[in-house]
Amino acid sequence: MRIRALDSIRGLLLLIMTLDHFGKPISYYLYQCFGFFSAAEGFFFLSGFVGMLAATSKGVKDPKQTWMRSRAFKTWRYHMVTLVVLCVAAWCFMPRVTHFFDSLYAHPVVGGVYSLVLVNTPEWLDVLPLYVIFLLAGSFVFPLFVKAARKRTVLLLWLPSFCVWVAAQFGFRDACNSIFPAWIYHGFFDPFGWQFVYFSGAATASWWRIAKPGKAGEVVRSLTPALVVVAVFCFLWSHQFIPLGLPSEFFVSKDHVGPLRFANFFTFMLVICWIVRRFPDLLDFRMTNTMGRHSLDVYTAQIVLVYIWMALPGSIRYHGPWNVLVPLVSCVLLWALAKFREPRVSTREPRAGK
Numbered sequence: 001m002r003i004r005a006l007d008s009i010r011g012l013l014l015l016i017m018t019l020d021h022f023g024k025p026i027s028y029y030l031y032q033c034f035g036f037f038s039a040a041e042g043f044f045f046l047s048g049f050v051g052m053l054a055a056t057s058k059g060v061k062d063p064k065q066t067w068m069r070s071r072a073f074k075t076w077r078y079h080m081v082t083l084v085v086l087c088v089a090a091w092c093f094m095p096r097v098t099h100f101f102d103s104l105y106a107h108p109v110v111g112g113v114y115s116l117v118l119v120n121t122p123e124w125l126d127v128l129p130l131y132v133i134f135l136l137a138g139s140f141v142f143p144l145f146v147k148a149a150r151k152r153t154v155l156l157l158w159l160p161s162f163c164v165w166v167a168a169q170f171g172f173r174d175a176c177n178s179i180f181p182a183w184i185y186h187g188f189f190d191p192f193g194w195q196f197v198y199f200s201g202a203a204t205a206s207w208w209r210i211a212k213p214g215k216a217g218e219v220v221r222s223l224t225p226a227l228v229v230v231a232v233f234c235f236l237w238s239h240q241f242i243p244l245g246l247p248s249e250f251f252v253s254k255d256h257v258g259p260l261r262f263a264n265f266f267t268f269m270l271v272i273c274w275i276v277r278r279f280p281d282l283l284d285f286r287m288t289n290t291m292g293r294h295s296l297d298v299y300t301a302q303i304v305l306v307y308i309w310m311a312l313p314g315s316i317r318y319h320g321p322w323n324v325l326v327p328l329v330s331c332v333l334l335w336a337l338a339k340f341r342e343p344r345v346s347t348r349e350p351r352a353g354k
Contacts, residue, residue, distance in 0.1 A: 002293075003050075003053070003276075004280075004284045004289055005276045005280055005281075005282075005283045005284045006046060006049070006050055006276070006292070007288075007289045007292035007293050008283055008284045008285045008288045008289040008292055009042070009046060009272070009276075009283055009288070009292070010043060010046050010047075010050070010288075010291075010292035010295055011285070011287070011288030011289055011290065011291030011292030011293075011295070011298075011338075012283075012285065012288040012292075013039040013040075013042045013043045013046070014039075014043070014288075014291055014292070014295060014298050014299060014302070014334070015288065015291070015331055015334075016030050016039040017038075017039045017040060017043065017299075017302070018302045018305075018306075018327070018330060018331055018334065019327050019331065020038070020039065021124070021302065021306045022306065022309055022323070022326070022327035022330070023317070023323070024323070025320075025323060025324065026323075026324060026327055032238065034231075034235055034268055035231065035234040035235045035237075035238045035264045035265070035268060036234060036237075036238050036247070036252045036260055036261050036264045036265075037261050037262075037264055037265035037268070038254065040127070040189075041197050041257070041261075041262075041265045042265070042269065043295075044130075044131075044134075044194060044197045044198045044201070045197050045198070045200065045201035045204075045265070045269055046201060047131065047134070047198060047201065048134070048138070048197070048198040048199055048200065048201025048202040048205070049201035049202065049204060049205045050201075050205075051068070051135075051138060051142065051201075051202060052142060052145060052201070052202040052203075052205035052206055052209075053205055054067075055068070055138075055142040055143070055145070055146055056146055056205075056206075056209060059143070059146040063143060063146075064139075064143060065138070065139045065142050065143050065146075066139070068135050068136075068138050068139035068142065069135070069136060069139045071135050072131075072132045072135035072136045072139070074296070075128055075131050075132050075135065075296060076118075076128075076129075076132045078128060078296060078300045079118075079125065079128040079129060079132065079300075080115075080116070082125065082128075082300055082303055082304065083115060083122070083125055085304075086101075086125070086303075086304065086307050087101045087104055087122075089307075090307075090311070091105070094307070094308070094311035095311075096310060096311045096312075096313075097307055097310050097311050100122045100123050100124070100125075100307075101122055103120055103122070103183050103184060103185055104120070104122075106183065107181075107183065110181070111183075111184075114180070114184055118132060118133065119180060119184060119186065120184045120185060120186070121185065121186060121187035122185060123185065123187075123188065124303055124306055124307065125187075125303060126186075126187025126188055126189055127189065127299070128299070128300070128303075129187065130187075130189055130191055130194055133191055133195075134194075134195060134198045134199075137195070138198070138199075138202065141157065141199065141202070142202060144157050145157055145202055145203070145206040146206075148206055148210065149210065150210065151207055151210055151211070154203055154206045154207050154210065155203075157203065157206075158199060158200065158203040161195060161196050161199040161200070161203075162196065164192050164195060164196070165192065165193055165195070165196035165257065165262075167192060168190050168192035168193035168196075168256050168257070169193070169250070169253075169256055169258070169259070172192050173186075173190045173191070173192050173193075173256075176192075188254075188255055189255055190255050190256045190257070192256075193253075193255065193256040193257040194257055196257060196262065197257060197262070197265075200266065220270060220273055220274050220277070221274060221278075223270065224270075224271065224274045227267050227270050227271050227274075228271055230264075230267045231264070231267050231268050231271055234260075234264040234267070234268075238264075247260050287335055290335065290338045290339055290342065291334060291335055291338040293338070293342075294337070294338040294341045294342075297337060297338065297341050298334050298337060298338050301333075301334055301337050302330070302334055305330045305333070305334075309326065309327075309330075
């Protein structure tokens with residue numbers, strides 16, 4: 001059973017990410033607008049959370065969670081088609097974005113192989129590969145979460161993810177990437193850091209399932225006042241409404257998901273959790289709900305739109321009204337795509353005798 005508010009929030013996060021990618025002036029007001037984190041953390045957390053709910057409901061008929069591997073393969077196909085189309089389009093008629101694909105132009109065979117296995121991921125094309133990796137890993141981990149009958153078991157299953165995240169803060173990714181040629185671009189996001197966001201979402205959903213009826217809600221409700229205070233403090237701090245020096249990059253790093261960044265984000269998500277439980281319709285928006293249900297199509301399409309935007313002359317991208325109008329029109333187009341992808345429900349009356 002799908003939770004409408006969660007689909008709506010995912011769709012809203014997609015809209016925010018899209019507008020962020022189009023740059024200023026809109027991104028000036030949206031990027032990390034709630035604190036030391038961005039919409040991307042919320043999207044990956046909810047992907048893990050919703051994925052765990054789906055794994056629980058499908059666990060009886062599909063105990064090995066093969067649907068996750070099918071979803072990973074579908075996402076990989078979307079990524080590869082998008083990569084090839086944009087790479088060719090840049091070479092043929094979008095010269096302003098050819099630099100994103102220099103590694104493929106210079107090393108078409110080796111670069112192509114590394115792209116197939118998601119090691120080489122040009123800029124703006126590095127999120128779907130993360131999702132593929134997390135889905136594949138989740139297809140082995142989620143069945144264990146589903147079988148977990150105690151909160152201690154959930155904690156033990158979550159612990160390896162925590163350890164990998166800690167290693168990510170101290171250069172684990174760089175050590176792994178050093179075995180590959182220097183010309184490869186591995187993407188902005190550190191998979192060893194971001195997996196923690198995804199699997200924390202899964203662990204939270206698993207803990208919620210195991211908790212006694214009403215107990216989980218009681219815990220969140222009792223913590224909510226303190227969580228709100230922390231979230232508001234981080235918001236004021238990040239926007240310099242409080243005369244404190246900003247934390248160092250280590251604590252708020254986006255590529256590695258720094259400690260303060262994750263703590264701020266997780267606190268905010270628990271507040272959202274309380275809102276969804278207390279007021280289930282408050283965050284349910286029809287437009288974003290549709291987009292959240294078709295997140296793969298919407299996110300893939302926004303990558304294409306962003307590349308087209310980047311290929312336009314600076315006289316358009318950096319000046320109004322285009323740098324406001326085009327991003328907003330793009331969001332409407334993404335909603336229209338999601339609406340088009342909605343299953344058609346026939347309203348025709350069946351004929352007599354049928």
